[in-house]
Amino acid sequence: MSTRDEDPLVPNEINEFNSNEAEVINVPTAHNKIGNWRKQNVKQVEALDYDEVENELFIREEVETSPRQLTAINIQRWLICIAIGIMTGITAVVIDISIDQLASLKMSALEDSIKECVQETCLWRPLFMWIGINTLLVAFAASITTFFAPVAAGSGIPQIKCYLNGVKVPEVVRLKTLFAKVSGIIATVSGGLAVGKEGPMVHSGAVIAAGISQGRSITTGITTPLFTHFRNDREKRDFVCAGAAAGVSAAFGAPVGGVLFSLEEAASFWNQALTWRIFLCSILSSYTLNILLSVYHDHPGDLSYPGLINFGQFDSTYMLQDLLVFFIMAALGGMSGAAFNALNIRLMKYRMTYVKSRIFHVLEACIVAIVSGMISFTLMYCNTECKPLGQDPMKLQFFCSDGEYNVMATLLFTTPESGVKSLFHDPLGAYSCVTLVAFVLPYFFLACWTYGLKVPSGLFIPSLLIGAAWGRLVGVLLNTILPNSEWTQDLEKYALIGAASQLGGTVRMTISLTVILIEATGNISFSLPLMAVLLIAKFVGDLFNTGLYDMHIELDHVPVLDWEPPPLSGCFKAKQIMFHPPITLNLRACVKDIVQNLSKPGCNHGGYPVIDDRGKFHGVILRSQLLILIKYKVFQERESIGPLPLSVFRDSYPRFYSINLLNVSAAERELHIDLEPYVNPSPYVCHEDSSFPRIFRLFRALGLRHLVVVNDDYRVVGIVTRKDLYKFGEHRDNVISGQCSH
């Protein structure tokens, strides 16, 4: 995603026009004092429209709908959710098995080479071989992401958060993004980067949902006659909710967490029927993964693989005195997470300034792969800790005597998941303090450098790995201090709490992520301390900065609306934040006017207020509707053409035409369009004296894209868009400093 220096939405001439007109509508002086807010940087994206267009065509269709048809549509909704759940589960299985195969291929090749070379002092050979393989894999992932689907970079959770919040991030739910995401994450995880495979599943689930529910794919150009009813923002977003939930469910084995994630991010109020569909979708996704992975791992019927993550069985219990230790660890995790975020964002800003070209993005990813490989190799080489090899086939000998294994290699050479598992469950004494410190410090910086590269990458696993390592370290230290106390013998609990604290401090767990973590660790007896720890980590972290996902969203200037209006903003009115004078259309609109308005440079409003012949507000017509009306030349003077059916509007969703590509002859420009059947009549409006918090809540609760502002005569005086709210909200410092005490 990129940012721009100027905001093309509000060009200078309109801004000037704006202030010239200020007297006419009695804008108080405060407006000018804080007028700068409109120049706020904001990403050039469209907003989703969650409000139904209840025009004549819609009502007519509704009246003609029989209860049986309604049932049929409802059954389709359930079927789609079933399909989304199963497909998402299968996708997760494909990712998991591919990584498993690639990793074991790489591992066996390297281990042989190292065994040979330890004796023959040709250590450069496995080193180069390893780094070579890793770099190739990462280069592939970076290229496919950079050149083919840039939006597939990162974990995808911020992008899905934006989408569910109501912002159309371009290409975010396209099939090619899915391909890039899936193949990319397989390559980066196998390529030994400090990333997890879980985060990208959320994005994958969302793409699958969008594809299935629309019955078409823009990337491939395939359009089926299925599910045409669902081709609008509202329905699509509901299904994307289900897909994201299925993704979370498959990734973390957390069906409830998935449902909560979607509901929390979607933020419109809780709809019970939708919730049940999302729930079913989540469950199916987890079941599908479970059954297929059980078969793959030769335990059919065992069903012990609910998610991609599998942290094994926890047998720990905790005592009252543990809680104090846990809470201190939580505070540490909050600080460590905040440090991670601050460092990562500094790097991102640096990257945005200096690493602009696409080829540099690929290069940077390769450099990280090489550095990761070299650091890992050095650490394993310098490792002084060799332990007797038990029955565990996963332990690697690497530079140790026969019958022993290299402790550092357990953390660095296998997949990060198995590292986390080992830190959680290995007995007391498996890791020395030195090994843990030597591992955690470089890995922290590596993970920090890695997240933000132009490759698909999950943040969960690296955070858990870092946290589990220092959590275990705390346990080892406690055990050194109190070697005979029974309650310091068990390191599981400290590793778990460390992992949770670090993750909580980084992403600032919301309630959904808390449930995800509890479900992922499969440990309900630890749910109380886990929740308390996440709460403390969030509180401490929030003293320094916000969560990493939110920081990335903010960095991109995506107009995501916060949960609540900024405090103390009750004195600001609609007339101070609205875009005015508004561009209105007449009910019987001249084609010339429409074309002129639509092609006005920099004025790509999503909707236009329509006024009747008395000049009163009548309704809203969307830009997309106008484009279709012109494209199909539905001119009033050519009476043979009746009103366009709704299906035409649904079919052209979501790719609408560009006004510049539509061919409108000079003669046609003089004709008229009767907007009456298409206009969304009596949508939500607000009075020009309505307060900012009131408008904000309306947008947030109902998923609005724009709101028409009327005056005492029910005439249109302006329009408020999501971007206005975002920009104004960003200037909350001005707001709090009491600018409105006029």
Next chain:
Amino acid sequence: MSTRDEDPLVPNEINEFNSNEAEVINVPTAHNKIGNWRKQNVKQVEALDYDEVENELFIREEVETSPRQLTAINIQRWLICIAIGIMTGITAVVIDISIDQLASLKMSALEDSIKECVQETCLWRPLFMWIGINTLLVAFAASITTFFAPVAAGSGIPQIKCYLNGVKVPEVVRLKTLFAKVSGIIATVSGGLAVGKEGPMVHSGAVIAAGISQGRSITTGITTPLFTHFRNDREKRDFVCAGAAAGVSAAFGAPVGGVLFSLEEAASFWNQALTWRIFLCSILSSYTLNILLSVYHDHPGDLSYPGLINFGQFDSTYMLQDLLVFFIMAALGGMSGAAFNALNIRLMKYRMTYVKSRIFHVLEACIVAIVSGMISFTLMYCNTECKPLGQDPMKLQFFCSDGEYNVMATLLFTTPESGVKSLFHDPLGAYSCVTLVAFVLPYFFLACWTYGLKVPSGLFIPSLLIGAAWGRLVGVLLNTILPNSEWTQDLEKYALIGAASQLGGTVRMTISLTVILIEATGNISFSLPLMAVLLIAKFVGDLFNTGLYDMHIELDHVPVLDWEPPPLSGCFKAKQIMFHPPITLNLRACVKDIVQNLSKPGCNHGGYPVIDDRGKFHGVILRSQLLILIKYKVFQERESIGPLPLSVFRDSYPRFYSINLLNVSAAERELHIDLEPYVNPSPYVCHEDSSFPRIFRLFRALGLRHLVVVNDDYRVVGIVTRKDLYKFGEHRDNVISGQCSH
């Protein structure tokens, strides 16, 4: 709660007036066809107002608020939530320990008596003794509920659902209700009724929250100067959310489930800061209970009592082939739950018709206590199954030889919780088919009769007990058919799934209740089948009727709004459902007019539209505000009195004066009040052509109480209240049959 035959809100003269005026505002003919809906029965309750009154006083206070004061208010919010959590936990402990003590007192007294009498054939003595004690306890509970706090009857979950939905059920969060609830539930559970102690905790938590957050108690008349800022519907409801969550958390050991319960029922959109406070409150409640109960049970520091329910450790695993059995059981549970609901509601209707006097309510409860005792005694007496007594001190000998225990007594004589635990965990062979059938059938009817009595009673445990019994029966039967198969050896899973199915079929688990059940059983490995089973049970049950809580709410005609507007209602407009002509007030209102409007019989609107001197809509003033203005005689002609400060309004919350008790002299009636500083300016409005679904969503998402309807001139043409939406929604049959195809 009671219902009325006529709706005093819309007296006949207004209804007639209504239809006389129909032509004036161009109401389409469809209105008359479906005009009957206004006669819909609806409970005479007030609605909560979640919309902030942003009047001049409010804005002035906000402008004068420094960021430090804002922080102080925020800290107070957190402190209150901490207090709510701890107090709710303590209340749960009080309930638990009291029941424990009473039950063991009763038990030891009876066992001695039975031991004596088995030999001496004086069995009538313990029988009478038992029934006597039970009846006394139940009579106490029924009397305190009926005469002192009628709203304390039942589980309280329906009442809290109503409150969070936005309906002020009278006295629902009063201190006396808490006393009745707590002492009542102790008595009913100890009195051997088929009830659980968990449901009432939700209600108790809510009352505690309301009390603490308001810094006052109406029952005791104590008012502290604390927390005056929070004395309004909006803040109070937020805290009640937290209290309800804390109640769920303490009852079921389900902090996450508690948070979800509150969020789901409150239904306004997800507010993150509030969620975190609720979360903390939930956690603290569970911790408090855990620590105190650990101390009580002599395991300080062990922390293994997260909730009142404790179902012990599950070691089961399930196989793929189990799923089919589970799903069939789920369908059975759905049907059994639906049967329970249908029977219970039929009983309730019968009770509402014939058991009207208070004394009869107490009598009925006593009869149920006697019948429960007699049935239990008969079953234990007729029981043919005696098993060798192991180490378990909880097993009772009753009519069995020495060294053996009475199997039936395990289910019937101890608390229902221990019955559930025994059904879950006792080894194969502990219960025969005959015992299970002999237990489950009478208990089903007893539980059905009991829920709805005028005593505090929880529904969870009886449902779980019924389900666990028939679930175990399924397991025993399967084991008889396939005695050698390994997967039928373990009955735990069948009992658990049976319990979940029955509960799901009865209350129709929403997602929050699913999480509650998972947390309560403390078994995350069963979360997938549990969710699937609850989904199926809900689906099957929904084919027959709705959940029991919802049925009770519907029976009471409480105007609770559904999640979504009824389907196919898009063609209905505001002008068809609004109350018109509206009663409006002028900005400079004559006291005479105000008094006249306020005292109009049957017209107790919560708010009145205020119009300016041009007749345009200016804002809304609440009935409560008007009453205070008159009470304090804030008349314009007496210039010495400035505008009343906000604190006066907060202090009089929530007990406002009655218009008939206010003394307004004839001279004062001619004076005027300037409403300008008090009016809520530019609240949400809708146009008379706005569609029904649009208005419904506005109400639901923003927690509105009333919505002013304006026309093309921004003049008030009507007002829509929650009751109008409810009544109209109830007539959805008319809606679906396409009445609007005019």
